[in-house]
Amino acid sequence: MNEVIEQMLAHRSIRRFTDDPVHDADIASAVEAGQMASTSENIQSYCMIRIRDEARLERLVELTGGQTKVARCGAFFVVCGDTRRHRLLIERGDRSYDARFEALLLSIVDASLFAQNAVLAFESMGYGACYIGGLRNDLPRVQELLGFPEGVFPFFGLCIGRPDQSPTTRPRLPMDSVLFEESWPEERGMLESLDAYDRTMVDYYRTRVGNPVGTGPAPQGWADRMIEKFTTPTRPAVAPYFRKQGASLD
Ligand SMILES: Cc1cc2nc3c(=O)[nH]c(=O)nc-3n(C[C@H](O)[C@H](O)[C@H](O)COP(=O)(O)O)c2cc1C
Incomplete structure (x- = not known):
């Protein structure tokens, strides 16, 4: 056991935050730490967008199914797969982007590794975090609100802030x-x-x-939750939205 592992083992999602700000220097440190996560062939296909505008945050509360923490945390981010920058390079060279499902998969892996490294960094500075998969409840409306260009795929939100609660850790599988x-x-x-x-x-x-x-x-136990979750189609609009954003699912 060492300090890093101890910190990782103490992780619990935080869903209520104080009004304390998340300092810009801390965000920069966390992003730098996030960026040092391994990334497939160094393609770095992710980005993170901070949303500060209050009206937008309130709309995101609605779009995430009433998750008020989205607007009541120190800093809210949207973590995206980002194949836009590769497309820009390709198009500048007069060639056409032609990546397959693998490109989307790489961006999912890259964005997740980046985000989790950043979350660990935030937690090491005393902040709490909660991922917001509810961002995918209604991606076309999120798209209307945030106007992502083709090749950018919003995967989840991220609330960061000083914890105003101290929940116990949640047991994991044996x-x-x-x-x-x-x-x-x-x-x-x-x-x-x-x-x-x-x-x-x-x-x-x-x-x-x-x-x-x-x-x-x-x-309800874990098994019943999983049975319920995976016998009902979840967010069927996600794949069509990603396709519209330029992802190949083939
Ligand atoms: C990609 C992702 C999306 C999540 N979305 C939500 C969410 O929308 N709302 C929420 O309250 N928690 C969300 N969570 C938190 C999980 O519910 C939580 O991590 C899990 O139950 C384990 O609990 P713990 O983080 O406290 O250990 C999400 C976690 C991940 C990794």
Whole structure:
């Protein structure tokens, strides 16, 4: 164990922030740290856009499903895949951009590695963070609001600020559910491991919502949440929007 790992193990999403500002110098440090994340073939296909305008932030609260923290955090950012800069170089050289699904995938990987490195840096400076996937609830409206050019793909928002709450960390899957030897493991063992996690999560939700045993409906566990999530099409408008923005999904 060392300080870096200790900090990583203490991560929890923060959803309520104080009014303290996020200093520009701290943003610069976090972005610099984010940029030093590995990036496929050094293509660096991401960007992060800070939104300060209050009317825009309020609109983003609506578009993210009423997530008020978007407008009530020290700094709100939109993290995007960015293939625009590659396109500019190609078009200046009178050639045509012709990248496939791999280019979108690279930008998803790159943007995520960048963002997570930046989040760790912010957390190391005492800030809290919450990713906002709700940004993808209605991307055409986000597009109307922020006017991204072709080749820029908004993936998620990011709230940063001084924490005004101290939630407990959220348990993760047992290690034997995620770390394997040689190949994917035998399925019965996997299901047992998932069931053990489910019990942990039922307890976690019970404690978190202050619903001690016998005083209300049993909280939904992790398995039921996943079953519900992945048997209902989620955000079906995302792929058509990315296609419209110039992504190839082939
Ligand atoms: C890409 C991404 C999108 C997320 N979107 C949201 C969101 O829209 N709203 C929210 O409150 N939390 C969001 N989260 C936070 C997750 O719910 C959270 O990370 C997860 O439940 C684990 O909890 P922890 O971060 O406290 O450990 C998102 C996390 C990620 C990585």
